[in-house]
Amino acid sequence: MNKKRAIGMLIVLSLILCIFLAGYTFAKYYTVVDGGGKVGIAKWSFVARDNNNNITNISLIDTANEVSLAEGKIAPGTHGSFDIIIDATGSEVGVDYDVNIVSETNIPTNMKFKQKDGSNSYSSLKALADTELNGTIDLAENNKVKTITVEWEWPYETENGDNADMVNGTNAGNYQFALQIVGSQSKL
Numbered sequence: 712m713n714k715k716r717a718i719g720m721l722i723v724l725s726l727i728l729c730i731f732l733a734g735y736t737f738a739k740y741y742t743v744v745d746g747g748g749k750v751g752i753a754k755w756s757f758v759a760r761d762n763n764n765n766i767t768n769i770s771l772i773d774t775a776n777e778v779s780l781a782e783g784k785i786a787p788g789t790h791g792s793f794d795i796i797i798d799a800t801g802s803e804v805g806v807d808y809d810v811n812i813v814s815e816t817n818i819p820t821n822m823k824f825k826q827k828d829g830s831n832s833y834s835s836l837k838a839l840a841d842t843e844l845n846g847t848i849d850l851a852e853n854n855k856v857k858t859i860t861v862e863w864e865w866p867y868e869t870e871n872g873d874n875a876d877m878v879n880g881t882n883a884g885n886y887q888f889a890l891q892i893v894g895s896q897s898k899l
Contacts, residue, residue, distance in 0.1 A: 823863070849897075
């Protein structure tokens with residue numbers, strides 16, 4: 712009988728303990744607060760183009776001064792300019808831009824490039840781009856369109872003399888360049 716009594720006491724103590732724990736759980740203060748949040752996402756807008764809304768096919772001959780040449784060709788004595796238009800209108804963040812020349816082939820020896828109103832002249836479009844064709848359009852700016860004017864010139868009789876021009880004319884090919892314009896959010 713001792714065994715039955717011990718089992719009975721154990722059951723009674725277990726019930727008392729369960730009632731105590733259940734009562735304690737429901738007796739304390741208990742609060743659940745659900746929450747949430749939201750935030751607006753700043754808009755991004757970046758477009759690069761030329762005056763014809765086509766940055767993929769810049770033609771120097773289309774920008775050249777009037778000279779007597781075969782159609783679609785340039786030679787010593789020609790010059791011109793073209794625009795690269797960076798447009799961040801609608802962007803709700805500042806924009807850093809960088810114009811990169813990813814390839815440039817058959818550049819005439821005496822050819823020169825510079826940014827409009829710039830004092831430095833470069834012997835390749837890549838050298839100009841690496842040095843000067845980058846910047847920032849600030850969020851606070853009213854006008855979020857930047858026009859970069861690249862002036863090019865193939866002058867007569869430069870320091871290299873007529874021989875360099877003759878070599879370029881004899882080995883005539885097509886001067887070609889490929890550019891890449893990268894826009895990124897300005898660092899805060």
